[in-house]
Amino acid sequence: MKITVLTPEKEIFRGNVTSTKLPGVDGKFQILNQHAPLVAALASGSVQIVTGEGDFSYWNANENAIQVANEVGKQIQFNISTGFVEVLNNEISLLVQGYSSL
Numbered sequence: 001m002k003i004t005v006l007t008p009e010k011e012i013f014r015g016n017v018t019s020t021k022l023p024g025v026d027g028k029f030q031i032l033n034q035h036a037p038l039v040a041a042l043a044s045g046s047v048q049i050v051t052g053e054g055d056f057s058y059w060n061a062n063e064n065a066i067q068v069a070n071e072v073g074k075q076i077q078f079n080i081s082t083g084f085v086e087v088l089n090n091e092i093s094l095l096v097q098g099y100s101s102l
Contacts, residue, residue: 001033003049003092007099011066013049013076015056020092021048022085035087042083042096049076061101 003020005013020031023045031038051074058076060067081098 001031001035001052001090001092003094005047005049005094005096007096010059011057012059012078012096012099013056015058016052016054017049017056017092018052018073019048019050020094021046022094023047023080031085031087031092034090037089038085038087040085042080042085042094044079044081044098046077046079047094047096050074051076 001017003013003015003017004011018033022029022031023043025041025043028045051071053072055068055070057066057068079098079100080096083094083096086093
């Protein structure tokens, strides 16, 4: 499945993933392949993405630039303050505020 993670300032991740764990307002939840359609509000907390096959691009704060990588099973974690997630047709759109890498 594909995911795009956006902040008001920039895109911080785009690529294939095998799972995504999110801090929902009613508790943490996980999105896996073929998840039912969903729109949900997100609370403050940690987001965890596990990469799938193929290239992915991510914001590298140390380099202050977008980097491209290709590593299956890489766990990427970052914190958010709030946000929203939409899942539709095996595509995840994650819109977040207050992004900070771990």
